[in-house]
Amino acid sequence: ETAVFQTPNYHVTQVGNEVSFNCKQTLGHDTMYWYKQDSKKLLKIMFSYNNKQLIVNETVPRRFSPQSSDKAHLNLRIKSVEPEDSAVYLCASSWAGGDTEVFFGKGTRLTVV
Amino acid sequence: AQKVTQTQTSISVVEKTTVTMDCVYETRDSSYFLFWYKQTASGEIVFLIRQDSYKKENATVGHYSLNFQKPKSSIGLIITATQIEDSAVYFCAMSSGTYQRFGTGTKLQVVP
Numbered sequence: 001e002t003a004v005f006q007t008p009n010y011h012v013t014q015v016g017n018e019v020s021f022n023c024k025q026t027l028g029h030d031t032m033y034w035y036k037q038d039s040k041k042l043l044k045i046m047f048s049y050n051n052k053q054l055i056v057n058e059t060v061p062r063r064f065s066p067q068s069s070d071k072a073h074l075n076l077r078i079k080s081v082e083p084e085d086s087a088v089y090l091c092a093s094s095w096a097g098g099d100t101e102v103f104f105g106k107g108t109r110l111t112v113v
Numbered sequence: 114a115q116k117v118t119q120t121q122t123s124i125s126v127v128e129k130t131t132v133t134m135d136c137v138y139e140t141r142d143s144s145y146f147l148f149w150y151k152q153t154a155s156g157e158i159v160f161l162i163r164q165d166s167y168k169k170e171n172a173t174v175g176h177y178s179l180n181f182q183k184p185k186s187s188i189g190l191i192i193t194a195t196q197i198e199d200s201a202v203y204f205c206a207m208s209s210g211t212y213q214r215f216g217t218g219t220k221l222q223v224v225p
């Protein structure tokens with residue numbers, strides 16, 4: 001099966017903890033993304049990686065750090081989570097430039113208590 | 114700066130009718146790409162249809178079609194013969210050359 005796979009599906013943690021989310025795509029794409037979807041369903045780009053190189057970092061707080069070991073993997077680490085980090089984090093992939101359809105994972109729902 | 118705006122927050126239609134969802138965009142690029150996606154109740158986001166700015170013909174895929182009005186920077190999504198399972202949130206997106214920027218979404222409810 002070719003798709004974008006995210007783990008975990010859900011994560012509940014306390015303020016100040018560190019969390020990590022994993023993402024893998026088996027579509028052969030050269031570009032991966034992290035989007036954040038808030039409670040109002042707003043989808044905002046966080047990071048874009050092309051062949052392990054960071055291309056886009058859209059005014060994301062420094063406690064967020066993406067990590068890419070190869071073009072098929074893009075993880076997201078959040079150091080010292082805050083309540084406003086509660087959201088669904090969606091990993092996605094496509095061919096470079098965003099000019100072709102983007103394939104999304106099923107998301108990781110983070111709840112910070 | 115690029116911007117994608119969906120002014121309709123939610124729409125309710127009767128099954129088997131036609132619905133149009135609006136989307137306007139802002140860009141300085143002469144060539145760009147527009148997309149519509151659907152997010153189901155489970156949270157899954159899937160691609161539906163795309164329009165390349167240099168193409169004059171409106172794209173059509175199955176019971177989805179687009180109303181592309183370039184002078185108005187508008188790309189409406191038309192769903193004909195709606196079905197209950199079309200109930201979802203629909204997002205319009207525009208490619209910025211490095212990633213896709215999404216609108217705020219329109220929630221569609223199809224009722225019997």
